[in-house]
Each structure stands twice: as structure tokens, then as C-alpha cells.
Amino acid sequence: MREDLIYILTKKFFLKKNFTLIAGQPPSGSDNLPVIEIKTNKKEKGSKDSYIPDLVVMNYDYVVIIECKPRFNQGDIDKIDEIDNNELRIKNFYNEIISRNLLIKYNFLNYFSNYEIFKNKLRYCLTFSGNFSELEKINIVNFYENKSSKFIEAKNSNYKMIISE
Amino acid sequence: MKNFTIYSDNLIEADWFQNLSPKLQNAKNELIKERNKNIPIINELVDYDRPDIILLDQNKKPLLVLEKTAEVPTGHNVGQRIARLVKAIEKGIPTILFFPFDARKHGVHSGICNMNARLLLAFKRMWEIHNTPIFAINWKSDSNGELINDGSEDDELKNILKNLIENNFSLKSKIYKKFKDLNYEEYQKRISIRPAYAKPPKSAEIIKTKEFLESLDFEIEEDKKNILLKNEESLIYKIIMTEENCKRQDPYTGTQFMYDYLYCRVGKKKFEKNRNLFLYFPKIRKNLWKIKNPNNPETKSCNWYLIANTLIFKDGILNLI
Numbered sequence: 001m002r003e004d005l006i007y008i009l010t011k012k013f014f015l016k017k018n019f020t021l022i023a024g025q026p027p028s029g030s031d032n033l034p035v036i037e038i039k040t041n042k043k044e045k046g047s048k049d050s051y052i053p054d055l056v057v058m059n060y061d062y063v064v065i066i067e068c069k070p071r072f073n074q075g076d077i078d079k080i081d082e083i084d085n086n087e088l089r090i091k092n093f094y095n096e097i098i099s100r101n102l103l104i105k106y107n108f109l110n111y112f113s114n115y116e117i118f119k120n121k122l123r124y125c126l127t128f129s130g131n132f133s134e135l136e137k138i139n140i141v142n143f144y145e146n147k148s149s150k151f152i153e154a155k156n157s158n159y160k161m162i163i164s165e
Numbered sequence: 166m167k168n169f170t171i172y173s174d175n176l177i178e179a180d181w182f183q184n185l186s187p188k189l190q191n192a193k194n195e196l197i198k199e200r201n202k203n204i205p206i207i208n209e210l211v212d213y214d215r216p217d218i219i220l221l222d223q224n225k226k227p228l229l230v231l232e233k234t235a236e237v238p239t240g241h242n243v244g245q246r247i248a249r250l251v252k253a254i255e256k257g258i259p260t261i262l263f264f265p266f267d268a269r270k271h272g273v274h275s276g277i278c279n280m281n282a283r284l285l286l287a288f289k290r291m292w293e294i295h296n297t298p299i300f301a302i303n304w305k306s307d308s309n310g311e312l313i314n315d316g317s318e319d320d321e322l323k324n325i326l327k328n329l330i331e332n333n334f335s336l337k338s339k340i341y342k343k344f345k346d347l348n349y350e351e352y353q354k355r356i357s358i359r360p361a362y363a364k365p366p367k368s369a370e371i372i373k374t375k376e377f378l379e380s381l382d383f384e385i386e387e388d389k390k391n392i393l394l395k396n397e398e399s400l401i402y403k404i405i406m407t408e409e410n411c412k413r414q415d416p417y418t419g420t421q422f423m424y425d426y427l428y429c430r431v432g433k434k435k436f437e438k439n440r441n442l443f444l445y446f447p448k449i450r451k452n453l454w455k456i457k458n459p460n461n462p463e464t465k466s467c468n469w470y471l472i473a474n475t476l477i478f479k480d481g482i483l484n485l486i
Contacts, residue, residue: 002176029175030177030234035235
């Protein structure tokens with residue numbers, strides 16, 4: 001399955017689950033969403049250390065960083081692990097969302113009223129087609145050729161997303 | 166209902182475009198393939214570069230070309246997307262560029278960026294020369310400069326498409342005139358705020374042809390010189406690339422189209438100019454250039470050889486048209 005199709009299906013999946021699309025950088029081309037760049041050092045020039053999530057979605061319970069890929073790739077897990085283990089990146093991610101007024105714009109401010117709450121509600125998700133196995137910290141949406149999907153929660157309860165079927 | 170086909174650079178843009186009109190819901194989606202691997206009309210339209218969207222009717226006749234970007238075309242980057250649109254205009258196909266006229270750039274030096282208004286005048290000239298609509302639609306931003314993305318940003322495009330579909334994409338559709346006028350009003354408003362946009366930029370200077378040719382450090386053969394001297398004036402587009410970094414096209418090959426239509430071109434054919442267009446590379450030797458940027462129709466580097474009267478290097482000229 002093409003990466004751009006996975007991106008479209010991922011958006012449709014989360015919209016159907018009543019999430020709001022907050023940001024996105026499709027694998028190619030452009031979308032109508034703001035692009036959020038997460039850096040370790042905001043002052044550093046260029047995009048050398050920057051990480052741009054494919055999609056960011058929110059509801060009252062979660063803010064989710066999503067990577068959309070044609071198939072499962074260990075590199076994506078490493079990338080998400082690096083974000084999760086880097087407090088500065090998560091803080092910069094929060095600051096980017098605040099500086100763009102996205103919490104106010106989408107009426108989420110009461111549910112993400114400070115950085116600690118934001119951090120506790122941060123989740124990760126990989127979306128792809130093909131085979132999968134459960135992951136410790138990362139939730140999965142698996143897509144099939146007939147465009148149906150299957151959601152697989154992360155094993156670790158601190159990272160798990162509970163979303164309605 | 167007509168059977169439209171949407172050719173696109175990727176499915177995300179096709180999906181967005183398809184949702185602009187209920188009349189496009191049953192359109193067939195096709196991806197634009199590499200150069201020379203598409204149906205003939207698509208091959209022609211991607212000859213200079215690939216636009217995001219090409220809409221065809223049931224007879225494979227092109228109806229509309231559209232390019233979309235969330236980036237404000239500031240400064241020199243303004244020309245980056247132009248090559249994707251010019252071929253459509255040359256072939257008489259209405260063309261739209263959808264982008265933010267003003268929007269916030271994020272990062273350490275965050276601020277509102279404004280478009281390079283020369284783009285709007287270049288579109289007006291292209292329209293008049295080819296008698297084909299080409300215009301810009303503003304992707305609106307809020308008071309903080311953040312792009313609107315609640316769906317209302319597409320309202321203008323939805324109205325245009327509705328109108329064009331109802332009028333069978335007739336070139337006589339009144340909506341075209343409306344946007345031609347709106348774009349020109351926008352241009353005038355912007356040059357009244359920033360008059361520099363009413364003149365060529367620093368990188369593009371209008372000089373007497375004779376004077377410029379005499380200032381070069383090498384001799385040009387007499388017959389070639391006579392051809393170049395046919396136009397009293399020339400626009401010198403000075404491109405300061407080094408030999409190490411000269412294997413590239415963007416944004417220069419797109420920008421050359423803007424400068425050609427703004428300051429040189431008077432007719433549909435590339436040689437119909439009242440000023441020469443010279444691409445001037447003062448730091449590059451001709452033979453090295455030929456290796457790094459060959460005139461190979463299979464690659465985008467052939468765009469260097471499309472419309473300039475000649476390319477001028479520190480030791481010679483190349484590709485006289």
C-alpha cells in the first residue's frame with residue numbers, strides 16, 4: 001500500500017474515532033494542516049535534528065504522534081523511542097502547540113492545562129499495512145488491502161490508548 | 166454527469182481536490198508518472214515540471230491545472246513552482262496557484278512573510294500573452310498569521326470549481342475576469358506598500374546589450390554577437406552559484422519564466438522578446454556546467470535551456486536561441 005494512501009486512511013480512521021487533526025506533514029505533497037517541527041535545540045539553524053510527525057491528532061484524553069508507513073519498520077520505533085526518552089523534545093513539542101494556539105483553537109485547553117498533563121496524555125501510534133506484532137509503547141493501526149483497519153493497543157498501560165471501536 | 170479524471174502528483178492532493186466539488190466524487194484518480202511514461206497530454210503538461218493536479222474530461226481533454234502549497238512564495242523562492250504551471254498556459258489550459266499571500270513562518274525568527282508581488286504581475290503578463298487564465302488564490306491566514314485550516318480556506322476554490330463545471334470550463338466564464346481583476350488589484354495594493362516589487366530584483370538587471378557583452382572577459386564570435394545585439398536591452402539574471410554547488414535547478418529555472426514574462430517576452434514563442442533574457446553564471450566555467458547540467462530531456466536540468474537567449478559563463482556562452 002502506498003504511503004500517501006496510508007496517510008489518508010489514517011486521517012479517516014482518527015476522524016471517525018472523533019479525534020481532531022492538529023498537525024501533519026504528509027510523506028509527499030502538502031496537506032491543509034500546520035507542520036509542527038520538534039527540535040532538541042530551538043536555536044539550532046536548519047532541520048538537522050528536527051523531527052516532524054506525519055500526523056498529530058487530539059481528543060480530550062490524548063495527544064497522539066503518528067507515523068504513517070507503507071509497512072512495519074524498526075526505524076520508526078527507534079525514532080519514536082528517541083522522542084519519548086527526550087524530555088526537551090517533548091517540551092518543545094508542547095511549546096510548538098502552545099505557540100500556535102492550537103489548544104485554544106480546538107477547545108482543548110481545559111483538558112491539557114499544563115505541561116505535565118500534556119506529557120501524561122502523550123501517546124504514539126504507528127500506522128501501516130502488512131504484518132505486525134504488539135509493541136510496548138506504541139499503539140498500532142493496521143490497514144488491509146480492502147482499506148479496513150485493526151487497532152492494536154500498546155502493551156504498556158502508561159502508553160496504551162483506549163479508543164472506541 | 167461528466168466523467169472526470171484527476172491526475173495528481175500524489176493521492177493526498179488528489180483526495181483534497183476531489184472533495185472540492187460533489188461533481189468530482191466519481192472522478193477517476195490517476196497518478197502522474199515519470200517523464201515520458203504517461204498518456205501523451207500528461208507527458209506534454211509535465212514537460213517542464215509536475216503540477217499537483219491536472220483535471221481531464223472524458224475525452225482526455227485538459228480542463229484545469231492546479232498547484233497548491235502552504236508556503237508563502239517570498240523573495241527568490243517565488244519562482245520555484247512556476248515551471249509547473251507555464252506549460253499549461255502555453256497549451257491554453259486555465260491554471261490556478263493556491264497559496265498563502267501572507268502567513269507566519271515559524272522558528273527562531275518567527276514572523277509574518279508576505280508574498281513577492283511580482284508573481285501577480287507575471288501571471289497577468291502570461292495571461293495576456295497566451296490569452297489563457299492563470300491566477301492566484303489566497304490561502305487565508307488568521308490575525309496571528311496561522312493558516313486557516315478549518316475547511317473554509319477552500320471556499321473560494323469550491324466556488325470557482327462549481328462555476329467552471331456549470332459553465333463546462335468555458336474560457337469565456339466570467340469568473341476568470343473577476344480573478345484577473347482581483348489579482349491585479351492585489352498587485353497594485355502591494356506595490357503601493359512595497360514599491361521595490363514594481364521593479365526587477367537585485368539579481369535581475371536591465372542593461373544595454375552591447376554594454377554588457379563588451380564587459381565580459383571573453384570574446385563572442387561576431388555572428389553570435391549580432392544575434393544577441395538584435396535586442397538593444399537585455400535582462401541579466403545573475404545566478405551566483407559556485408562550481409561545487411551548480412548541479413541544481415530550483416528555484417532558478419522556475420524564476421527565469423517569471424523574469425521572461427515580466428521583463429522580456431512579448432509573444433507566445435520563446436524568441437518573441439523585446440529584451441534578451443541572459444542567464445549569467447559569473448563563477449562557473451562553461452564546460453563544467455555542461456557536465457553537471459546537460460541539456461537532457463529525460464531530466465529537469467534541460468529546463469536551463471528552455472527560454473533564455475543564452476547562458477553566459479565566466480569563459481563563454483552556451484545555447485544560443
